[in-house]
Structure formats: structure tokens, C-alpha cells
Amino acid sequence: MALRDVYETGFDEQSDKQLSATCPxxxxxxxxxxxxxxxxxxxxxxxEQRLDRGPEWRSFDDDDDNSSRVGAPLTAARHDRGLSTEIGRIRDGTGSILPGRKRAQLGRLRREHDRGRFRSTAEQNLALACSELRRMASSLELPKSVAERSAAIYREAMKENLIRGRAIETIAAGCLYAACRCDGYTRTLGEVAEVARCDESKVKLGYRVLNQELGLEAGPRRPREFVPRLTSAVDASDDIERRARDLLQCADAEGLMNGRNPKGVAAACVYLAGQEVGEQITQTELADVADVTPLTIRKRYRELVD
Known part of the structure; x- marks a missing residue:
């Protein structure tokens, strides 16, 4: 049985309020x-000799560099969250060239490190999917946040056992397209299929499975999202883009976008805006960019004119 009272605070754990604020x-x-x-x-x-729990570096107002040495940030775009170890090959930490015997030893260590890098086959498949997602996101010029979102969706699919019986490339492409839909980036199924190792039907299959089983927060596509892409592809002016946005508001108020392809409605608004501004934009080039037929653009154009 203890004969003394329990310490409320340990060594060097008194707050500044408990200490005297005036000089004796x-x-x-x-x-x-x-x-x-x-x-x-x-x-x-x-x-004196109190424990300093502050950082070991100083920060100044005109210094934008963060001197905190806490390692690389965690990311979901890698199978190990970014906590990986890389073994060098030719040079050491100081830049000096290693001798041949040391390089051979590092080669053996690197081989054993690669063998023990994955704890299971599922983790190895996750590493393959993460590398595929980063490659496709880089090819489509998407930010890192989309790659991390797609990797998070892939991890959820693994927990729900949606990968079994399906190709990794199919689910990875579906995850990337789902991340674009959730984050508001305009990328079509055809564009994702061009950089993926599967065709467009497989990308659509992977997205449909993810959307049905996981309940993704992917809203319907709006024609307003396709206007900047269309005007940039046909080298249209800013006046056409602004007029196309106004026409979309009118079409939305009249209910002309209900049940119609949003890309076709956006292309028709850009075509009508080009006629009003006085710039020549053909229906064929708009149809090629929007991935619709010229007949669709003509139908939506007549509805807008009426």
C-alpha cells in the first residue's frame, strides 16, 4: 500500500499557470x-532545464519552407500508404561510389526486401492497382487528389470483396472514372478507356459494379461541365462560352435538358452561341469532340431555337 499521495502531474509537467509569473x-x-x-x-x-516540447526548428514570417522533419505525408495512392523503404544501388548517403562487394551485398538485401514487401497476394494486387491508377491519372492530367480518391474507392471495393472474379484493370479503370465523377472532373468513359488496359465496355462494367455496391456520391452529369472542354477544343472565344452558359440556363428553365444527353445539349448551345456571335463552328467538329452524332446536335439546336 502506498503511503504517499498520487502525483497529479509528473516530472516537468507543470503548466505555466501553476508557476509564478513574477520574479522573486x-x-x-x-x-x-x-x-x-x-x-x-x-x-x-x-x-531551468525544463523539457522543451516545441519543435527543434524555428520558423520566420518570410520563410515559406516548412522545416519540420516528419517524413513524407501519408497517401492512399500507394499500397503501403507511402511508408516504404528504398535501398540504394551505386552510391551511399554521402554520394560516394560503393565498392563492388558492398553493391553485391545491397543487391542481396534488395532482393530479400522485394520478396518480403507484400504480406499477402491481396496486398500485391493492391500495389499493382495503385500503380495502374497513378499511371492513368498522370496520362489524363488529373491531380493527385483524384488518384488518392480512386485508390480509396479501390480499397473499399476490396473490403466488399468486389475484386474477386474480375480483372484488376477493369476495377481500377472504374475506380478512376468514379473518382472523376465524385470530384467533378469531366472525363468521359472513352477518355478513360484510351489510357486504360481495357476497352470502354469494361470501364463501364467496373463503374456500374462500384456504383451499385458501394453507393458512390456521383451525381448526374450537367451540360455546364462540358462547355469549357468543347469551346477549348474548337478554339472558340470567351464570348461563345459565356453565351453558351446563358443558353444552358434558358434550356434548364424550359426543361429542355431532362432526359437528354448532356454532351449533346452542351454542343448544341455552343453551336447556337457561335452563330449568334458570328464565328463559324461546324456541327461535325463539335460532334467529334463531344462524342455524339451531328443529328443529335441538330435536334437539340432546333429545340433551342424554338
Whole structure:
């Protein structure tokens, strides 16, 4: 049985409020500086050798560089969250060339490290899917946030056992398209299929399975999302883009976008805006960019004119 009272705070765990705020010699203000408490007037060190729990680096107002050495940030786009180890080949940490015997030893260590890198076949498949997602996101010029979102969707699909019986490339392409839909990036199934290792029907299959089983937060596509792409592809001016957006608002108010292909409606608005502004834009080039037929653009154009 203990004969003493339990300490409420341990060693060097007293807060600044519990310590005296005045100097015992001259009754001046006491401040905390570099792990010790000293008087601002006479310089008396009231408390010393306290643990400094602050950072070991200093930050200045005009210094944008973050000097915190805490390693690389965690990311879901890698199978190990970014906590991986890389073994060098030719040079050491100082830049000096390693001798042949040391390089052979590092080669053996690298081989054993690669063998023990994955704990299971599922983790190895996850590494393959993450590398595929990063490759496709880079080919489509998508930001890193989309690659991380797609990797997170792939991990959820693994937990729900949706990968079994399906190709990794199919589910990975579906995850990337789902991430684009959830984050608001305009990428079509055809564009994803061009950089994926599967055709467009497989990309559609993977997205449909993910959407049905996981309940993704993917809203319907709006024609407004396709206007900047169409105007940029046909080298249209800013006046056409602004007029096309106004026409889309009118079409939405009249209910002309209900049940229709959003790409066809957007292409028809761009075509009508080009006629009003006075720039020549053909229906054929708009149909090629929007991945619709010229007949669809003509139908939507007549509805807008009426």
C-alpha cells in the first residue's frame, strides 16, 4: 500500500499557470524562453532545464519552407500508404561510389526486401492497382487528389470483396472514372478507356459494379461541365462560352435538358452561341469532340431555337 499521495502531474509537467509569473527578486515579469523561465528586468533564471516540447526548428514570417522533419505525408495512392523503404544501388548517403562487394551485398538485401514487401497476394494486387491508377491519372492530367480518391474507392471495393472474379484493370479503370465523377472532373468513359488496359465496355462494367455496391456520391452529369472542354477544343472565344452558359440556363428553365444527353445539349448551345456571335463552328467538329452524332446536335439546336 502506498503511503504517499498520487502525483497529479509528473516530472516537468507543470503548466505555466501553476508557476509564478513574477520574479522573486524584483517582482518583474517572468517569460519562458528556450526551456527556461527568466526575468525580463534582472535576468534571474527562475526555472531551468525544463523539457522543451516545441519543435527543434524555428520558423520566420518570410520563410515559406516548412522545416519540420516528419517524413513524407501519408497517401492512399500507394499500397503501403507511402511508408516504404528504398535501398540504394551505386552510391551511399554521402554520394560516394560503393565498392563492388558492398553493391553485391545491397543487391542481396534488395532482393530479400522485394520478396518480403507484400504480406499477402491481396496486398500485391493492391500495389499493382495503385500503380495502374497513378499511371492513368498522370496520362489524363488529373491531380493527385483524384488518384488518392480512386485508390480509396479501390480499397473499399476490396473490403466488399468486389475484386474477386474480375480483372484488376477493369476495377481500377472504374475506380478512376468514379473518382472523376465524385470530384467533378469531366472525363468521359472513352477518355478513360484510351489510357486504360481495357476497352470502354469494361470501364463501364467496373463503374456500374462500384456504383451499385458501394453507393458512390456521383451525381448526374450537367451540360455546364462540358462547355469549357468543347469551346477549348474548337478554339472558340470567351464570348461563345459565356453565351453558351446563358443558353444552358434558358434550356434548364424550359426543361429542355431532362432526359437528354448532356454532351449533346452542351454542343448544341455552343453551336447556337457561335452563330449568334458570328464565328463559324461546324456541327461535325463539335460532334467529334463531344462524342455524339451531328443529328443529335441538330435536334437539340432546333429545340433551342424554338
Amino acid at each position: 527578486e524584483c517582482s518583474s515579469t517572468v517569460i519562458a524562453d528556450a526551456g527556461e523561465r527568466r526575468c525580463t528586468e534582472c535576468g534571474l533564471v527562475v526555472t
